[in-house]
Amino acid sequence: MNEQADDWGILSQLPGNPLMWVLILSEMLVFGALFVAFAVMRLLHPAMFLAGQASLDVALGGLNTLVLVTSGYLAARAVQVRTVAGSRASLPWLGGAMTLGACFLAIKASEYADKAAHGLGIETNGFYTLFYLMTGFHALHVVMGIIVLGIVGWKNSVENLETGAAFWHMVDLIWLILFPLVYLLR
């Protein structure tokens, strides 16, 4: 009976809780749909999107990419350390990952503040609607991710850490597609 209960099909082979992977797949679908939407809108309105992209701060976006990737590395180290050296040893790594997550948000906030100062809001045009929606949804997931990392740091089992890290890597991965698509691709 238990053997059957633990059988989640291919999800069983993935680290962490299988339900987290259901969430991750759902998130991928949502962001995937938004990426397709962005690409299609860009084809339909090339001038508007070029102008919009030119107004974005590539350096800050690039910095945020480094911050988030490093944070992902720290989360991965937390899981690794937890398996060999116990729960206490993983906490500094998790704390580092969360701190860098907060840095990402701070940089994002300064970027938004700059846009707002130039009068560029979510309703300015189709480009900014998608820009704010995609980066905003992503930033919301960074917030959630920090909370998730906090929870698994508190309830510090290997499975929980793997579950939290999986979510954090998804946040990472989405940014790695979002950044070049929205900021770089011309």
Next chain:
Amino acid sequence: MKYESQKVALYYIAGALGLFVAQILFGLVIGTIVVVPNFLSELLPFNIARMIHTNALIVWLLMGFFGSAYYLIPEEAETELYSPKLAIIQFWLFLFGAAAAVVGYLFHIHEGREFLEQPLWIKLVIVVVALMFLFNVSMTVLKGRKTAITNVLLLGLWGIAVFFLFSLYNPSNLILDKVFWWWVVHLWVEGVWELVMASILAFLMIKLTGIDREVVEKWLYVIIGLALFSGILGTGHHYYWIGLPAYWQWIGSVFSTLEVAPFFAMVVFTFMMVWKGGRSHANKAALLWSLGCSVFAFFGAGVWGFLHTLAPVNYITHGTQVTAAHGHLAFYGAYVMINIAMFTYAMPNLLKREPYNQILNMWGFWITSSGVTFMTFALTFAGVVQSHLQRVLGMGFMEVQEQLGLFYWMRLGAGVVTFVGVVLIVWSLVVPGRAKAAARAAIQPAE
């Protein structure tokens, strides 16, 4: 049936079936008015009859949920209901509120807000009814076994009550009015009702297929996870053209497209369970309704919903007969069928009859399903023609309506077929199968 107090479900099932028949009768009335405009015009105007059609539907589905919960929860929690007496008082109070609303409607007393037309005092009665119910079932679960099914069911039922509270808030700003109106209407049928549906379906799968509880629970968590993930922000698909910012068009389009996922998962779930379960339960009709429920919900809510959920499509189809097509098939597939599945499973146990009149019940299934399916297609075609003539070619509303006459006649015909099917369903559930009972008595050995 293992617990005496489960019998209070009988009140609710009987009430639900009565209102089901009334709902369909009033559906026939308004279907007739559409094609014969002066039909009953002095006595029962279209808007009043439509109110009764839609309100009766909602009330009987809720009554069915209450009855299903009163049957399911003692069995899952493995304890008698906290207070059967309170459940019976709650039933009569609910029925009184519903009857008072209908009588009021006939005298043109209503608040006019679509689906929430009940006068304020009746809304407050409904809140009291909900509190009595939630107190009763929650106390039962608290003193008994807690399972994933009872947890999800309670979450859904509490959600129904909480979101109903937004019906009491009616801001004068028309945009805010609509925003919160959808918090009742959408977050019910595309949110918390799905939790109720999934948990009842999970219960039926355990009972009918003999599959392990642990397996069913995994599916249940995935299904409700998908339902809430897609359904809550899916509310955005109602925010396209009511005066809210345009970014809702993106949010609504993306998330409501994913609302297909939980319904698809329910189809895979039910068929996998039957395939892997291996138990051949005597109540074949209940299994037919359970499988039919997931399939029809997938098409009605999922596919027909997706058909017009993307903002650029909805720009053309909004408020046409496409919406009516979706509404009919979705309500039938998801919530009518889950209720009838539960009634079909529970009634033989409650009345201590063997699964009875199964053949008649299954005829009811096929005839009703055919009727609703044909109606859905008629309305879909009507909606496509209407969208094109009205929104693309720019013809006037009434001019277009004249072009749709044939479809409306077909819808009425489909409604008559549906009514015949409903009578068979109700008959098969209420009236004992005499010939069969006699035959069984004859072959039973004397003891």
